Amino acid sequence: MEELTIQRIPFTKDADNKLRSLKARTGITPNILCRIGFCMSLELPTEPNDVSEAEKGREINRFTLFGEYESCFLAMLAIWKKKKGSTCSLDELLIRHMNRGATSIAQSIHLFK
Amino acid sequence: MLLKRITLDNYGLYNGTVSFDLYPREKYGKLRPVVLFGGNNGAGKTTLFDAFRVVLYGKSALGDRVTEAEYKSFLKNRIHRSPQGLLQPQSASISLEFEHTSLGEKNTYIATRQWMPGNGKGVIERLSITKNGTQLRGVNPDYWQGFVEEIIPERLSSLFFFDGEKIKSIADDIHGNAALAESVKTLLGLDIVERLSSDLSIYKSRETLKNASKDLQQDISKAEVKISELEQQITITREELATNRTEQDGIRAEIAALELRLKREGHIFSQQRDALLDEKIKLAQQIESIRRAVREECEGLYPFSFCPTITAELKEQLVEEQKSRKGTILKDELVSMRQTILDTLASSQSELTSTPLFESIKNAFNNRIIEVAPEPNIEELFGFSDTATSQILHWIELANNQSRPKVAELSDKQEELTRRLQRVEQDLLRAPEEAAIQPLIEAVGSYNQRLGMVLQEQKKKEEELRSLEYRLTLEQRKLKRALEESDSKADEKRRILLANRIQEAMKDYADRLTTAKIAQLRTTVADRFNALSRKGDLIRNIDIDPVTYAVTLADRYGNVLPKEDLSAGEKQMYAVAMLWGLSITSGRSLPIIIDTPLGRLDSEHRGKLIHSYFPCAAEQVIILSTDTEIDKEWYAELSPNVSHSYHLRYNADENRTQVSNEYFWRG
Numbered sequence: 001m002e003e004l005t006i007q008r009i010p011f012t013k014d015a016d017n018k019l020r021s022l023k024a025r026t027g028i029t030p031n032i033l034c035r036i037g038f039c040m041s042l043e044l045p046t047e048p049n050d051v052s053e054a055e056k057g058r059e060i061n062r063f064t065l066f067g068e069y070e071s072c073f074l075a076m077l078a079i080w081k082k083k084k085g086s087t088c089s090l091d092e093l094l095i096r097h098m099n100r101g102a103t104s105i106a107q108s109i110h111l112f113k
Numbered sequence: 114m115l116l117k118r119i120t121l122d123n124y125g126l127y128n129g130t131v132s133f134d135l136y137p138r139e140k141y142g143k144l145r146p147v148v149l150f151g152g153n154n155g156a157g158k159t160t161l162f163d164a165f166r167v168v169l170y171g172k173s174a175l176g177d178r179v180t181e182a183e184y185k186s187f188l189k190n191r192i193h194r195s196p197q198g199l200l201q202p203q204s205a206s207i208s209l210e211f212e213h214t215s216l217g218e219k220n221t222y223i224a225t226r227q228w229m230p231g232n233g234k235g236v237i238e239r240l241s242i243t244k245n246g247t248q249l250r251g252v253n254p255d256y257w258q259g260f261v262e263e264i265i266p267e268r269l270s271s272l273f274f275f276d277g278e279k280i281k282s283i284a285d286d287i288h289g290n291a292a293l294a295e296s297v298k299t300l301l302g303l304d305i306v307e308r309l310s311s312d313l314s315i316y317k318s319r320e321t322l323k324n325a326s327k328d329l330q331q332d333i334s335k336a337e338v339k340i341s342e343l344e345q346q347i348t349i350t351r352e353e354l355a356t357n358r359t360e361q362d363g364i365r366a367e368i369a370a371l372e373l374r375l376k377r378e379g380h381i382f383s384q385q386r387d388a389l390l391d392e393k394i395k396l397a398q399q400i401e402s403i404r405r406a407v408r409e410e411c412e413g414l415y416p417f418s419f420c421p422t423i424t425a426e427l428k429e430q431l432v433e434e435q436k437s438r439k440g441t442i443l444k445d446e447l448v449s450m451r452q453t454i455l456d457t458l459a460s461s462q463s464e465l466t467s468t469p470l471f472e473s474i475k476n477a478f479n480n481r482i483i484e485v486a487p488e489p490n491i492e493e494l495f496g497f498s499d500t501a502t503s504q505i506l507h508w509i510e511l512a513n514n515q516s517r518p519k520v521a522e523l524s525d526k527q528e529e530l531t532r533r534l535q536r537v538e539q540d541l542l543r544a545p546e547e548a549a550i551q552p553l554i555e556a557v558g559s560y561n562q563r564l565g566m567v568l569q570e571q572k573k574k575e576e577e578l579r580s581l582e583y584r585l586t587l588e589q590r591k592l593k594r595a596l597e598e599s600d601s602k603a604d605e606k607r608r609i610l611l612a613n614r615i616q617e618a619m620k621d622y623a624d625r626l627t628t629a630k631i632a633q634l635r636t637t638v639a640d641r642f643n644a645l646s647r648k649g650d651l652i653r654n655i656d657i658d659p660v661t662y663a664v665t666l667a668d669r670y671g672n673v674l675p676k677e678d679l680s681a682g683e684k685q686m687y688a689v690a691m692l693w694g695l696s697i698t699s700g701r702s703l704p705i706i707i708d709t710p711l712g713r714l715d716s717e718h719r720g721k722l723i724h725s726y727f728p729c730a731a732e733q734v735i736i737l738s739t740d741t742e743i744d745k746e747w748y749a750e751l752s753p754n755v756s757h758s759y760h761l762r763y764n765a766d767e768n769r770t771q772v773s774n775e776y777f778w779r780g
Contacts, residue, residue: 027404032411039419069414071497072427072505076420078494079427 004074006091008059015102016057022106030102031064037101038073040108042080047088048096065098114264115733116704117221118210119168123193123202125160128769133161135704137733138756145756147727149748150737151777152761157770158737160191161761162708165274167191168207168226170267171240171258185236188228196768204229213264221245224257265703268299272696273731276708283688284681294662297627297634297695306623313612320605329599336592343585350578357571364564371557378550389541396534403527410520417512418520424509430494431502437487438499444486451478627659630698638694645686645721682718689726696731704733711742723747728754740777748776 011019019030026033041048066073074090081093088096120132137146152158166174172184179187192205206227213220221244228238240257242249261267271279298307417424455475458465465471497505639655646652652674654667666674666687679687689710696705707727711719723743727734728751736743743751758776763769 026408028408028411032408032416035416036411036419039416039423042423043420067412069417069508071501072417072508075431075495075497075505076417076423076427079423079430082494083426 002078002090004062004090004094006094007062009062009065009095009098010051010059011057011102012051012054012099013057014054015051015099018106019102030058031060031067033105034060034065034098034102035069035073037103037105038097039076039101040104041097041101042076044100044104047084047086048093048100050092051096051099054099114214114703115212116165116209116735117212118208119161119164120206120208120210121161121164122204122206122208122227124164124205124207125191125193126157126763126768126770127160128193128195128202128767131770131772133759133772134757135733135735136756140756143753144732145754146730146732146734147751147755148733148735149743149751149755149758149776150735150761151740151743151758152737152770153739153763156761156763158739158761159276159708160770162274162276162706162737164207165209165706166270168209168224169261169265170270171226171238173258173267185238188236188238189230192228192230194768196766224261265701266299269699269701272299272692272699273703274706275692277710280685280688280692280710283691284684297631297657297662303623303627306619310616310619313616317609317612320609329595329602332595333592333599336588336595339588340585340592343581343588347578347581347585350574350581354571354574354578357567357574360567361564361571364560364567368557368560368564371553371560375550375553375557378553386541389537393534393537393541396530396537400527400530400534403523403530407520407523407527410516410523413516414508414512415516415520417509418517421513424513428506428509431497431506433488434493434495434497435499435502437493440485440487444482447478447482447485451475451482454478624659631657631659634694634698637697638690641693641697642687642690644725645690645718646683682715685714686718686721689722693726693730702732704735705731706735706737708737709739709742710736711738719747720750723751727751743776745777 019033022028022033023030063070077090077093077097080086080097081088081090086093115137116135118132118134118136120130121127122130133150135148137144137148139145150158150161163174172179172181175184175187188205193202195201204227206225208223208225210221210223213222223243225241226238227241228236231237242257265273297303455471455478458471458474635655635657639652642652642655652666653669653671656665656667657663658665664676666676666679668674676684676687696703711722714722719742727736748755757774760773760775760777762771762773764771
């Protein structure tokens with residue numbers, strides 16, 4: 001099975017700002033928001049866009065991001081990759097889903113009133 | 114007036130009931146006026162004579178200067194005492210029946226005066242009167258006295274009820290004119306005029322005294338000043354009260370406006386503000402704890418519930434992989450077991466390998482191995498251990514079945530709490546802080562205080578007004594009294610003037626009346642004297658001075674005839690003439706009662722009296738006589754005029770008077 005090599009996950013400036021504002025409004029820390037956002041992104045059928053060209057924001061430590069549930073998150077990501085037959089590496093997919101998730105969750109703010 | 118009957122009951126010498134008919138009877142077509150009573154000294158003539166006066170006049174019968182006690186004692190002594198009677202009479206009475214014509218109406222009256230000894234020296238006296246047989250109830254002695262006075266004035270009674278003594282006193286009154294003056298004055302009613310005049314003087318002096326005691330004018334002007342002052346004060350007080358009421362209205366309006374404003378400013382919310390704040394905090398805390406719970410869920414398994422499709426697939430994958438792993442192990446196990454069993458069987462009993470049993474064992478293993486062998490196309494994605502696999506499966510299970518409903522519930526709760534919080538916050542927004550409305554509340558307070566003061570002021574003013582109005586009424590009353598008094602003073606002045614004029618008029622009246630009456634009296638007396646006088650025309654004229662009542666007699670030649678020149682008999686004749694003249698002049702038709710009249714007259718004068726006086730003196734003449742006065746001879750002379758007669762005789766043994774219907778002797 002393909003292993004994850006990336007240790008720090010980068011976020012675009014845009015996603016970063018959204019996380020900051022969400023944190024301010026909900027009191028939920030960005031890593032938790034990212035977990036939710038990541039799951040929401042996995043549920044979408046389309047492949048997330050490349051974010052490597054976007055302006056860089058903060059990076060979040062991989063362990064901080066997943067905590068004790070890393071295996072489950074990664075299994076889901078692997079399922080998604082296999083299902084979609086994506087050619088991207090797991091690292092790349094992780095970055096893209098994380099960034100898209102951050103944006104998705106900002107649109108579903110009603111969940112965190 | 115005619116006396117009809119006198120009844121004596123245990124009066125004086127009269128024991129038991131003794132009744133005398135006094136009504137003049139008609140005989141031979143001629144009314145005989147004389148009723149004759151004969152009796153010697155001590156037989157009860159004078160007692161009878163007194164009885165008439167006592168029944169009519171009561172106490173006055175005894176004279177002017179008789180005290181009540183003397184009168185009572187007199188009455189007590191007049192109750193008959195029987196020397197041998199065991200039962201002494203307990204009461205006495207006199208009853209007089211008479212006929213009186215007044216205003217053309219003839220009425221019969223019976224006056225009864227009864228008395229009995231009371232406690233100690235006292236005497237209980239009772240007077241009753243019947244009119245035409247009907248008892249006059251509740252007769253006041255004063256009323257009776259007034260009634261009797263009208264018929265026979267007590268002061269005139271001596272002109273009609275007289276005795277020899279009276280004649281003698283007039284006869285002996287040579288120089289003095291006292292008796293005559295009194296008689297004339299009484300006759301003319303001039304004594305009343307004099308008394309009235311002196312009463313008027315007393316009245317005048319009293320009125321003058323009353324007038325002097327007060328300065329009414331001053332009282333009136335004082336009261337008027339007071340009243341105008343009070344009225345002014347009342348007007349001012351009323352105005353003040355009106356102002357006060359306006360002020361009250363103003364203050365009330367201010368208070369109402371302020372209270373309205375307070376309401377608008379949310380005074381009510383402001384009172385709840387603390388409660389709202391408490392609730393807000395509580396709600397915020399509750400919401401915060403929900404948020405924390407949500408955050409905890411988010412930090413836990415909740416995120417996995419956001420990708421149900423992926424988790425389902427993951428779950429499937431994991432289950433497949435697990436199953437595949439178990440199948441492989443079981444297949445390997447079965448393969449190795451088949452090998453072992455078949456090898457063992459083949460090596461020990463080789464003949465068995467060709468038997469159906471051997472074949473069926475081999476087939477059973479082979480079938481089972483095919484059954485348990487995993488699908489060949491299963492791709493091992495993760496290579497998770499069983500523990501890791503069940504861990505993940507458990508997470509996914511929890512995320513969907515526990516965490517997600519919990520968050521949904523929390524979210525609902527949070528939503529509700531948030532709504533409540535919003536409401537509270539709205540209320541709080543409406544609820545001004547105490548400080549914001551404090552000035553308003555203070556203003557209301559101060560207005561209320563001022564209202565209280567104004568109300569108190571009003572109460573005070575109203576009290577003041579009442580007191581002023583009361584004082585005003587008092588002053589007005591005072592003024593009214595003073596004015597009335599002043600009016601009456603004016604009246605009094607007028608009355609004093611009137612009194613003076615009345616006095617003058619009365620004096621004039623008295624003078625003129627005296628003059629007129631004396632003129633009448635002069636001729637009447639002269640006429641009567643001459644009719645009685647033996648010497649016929651002895652006196653031509655009698656002159657009576659209207660002021661001094663001095664009587665001057667003039668003879669036929671016009672010369673003054675001194676009274677002392679008359680003989681004793683003539684003097685008595687003169688006196689009788691005088692009485693007769695006076696009674697005629699009085700113009701009253703009254704009976705005459707004469708007690709022992711002829712005492713000192715010679716036979717010629719007696720004859721004159723018997724012939725000329727007794728039959729003509731009045732319609733009813735009651736004569737009480739001794740047997741020496743009207744003796745047999747004179748009785749014969751008088752008898753044509755005698756209606757009937759009585760004889761009174763004293764019975765010494767029984768100490769009482771016995772009565773018979775004859776004179777001393779029968780004529």
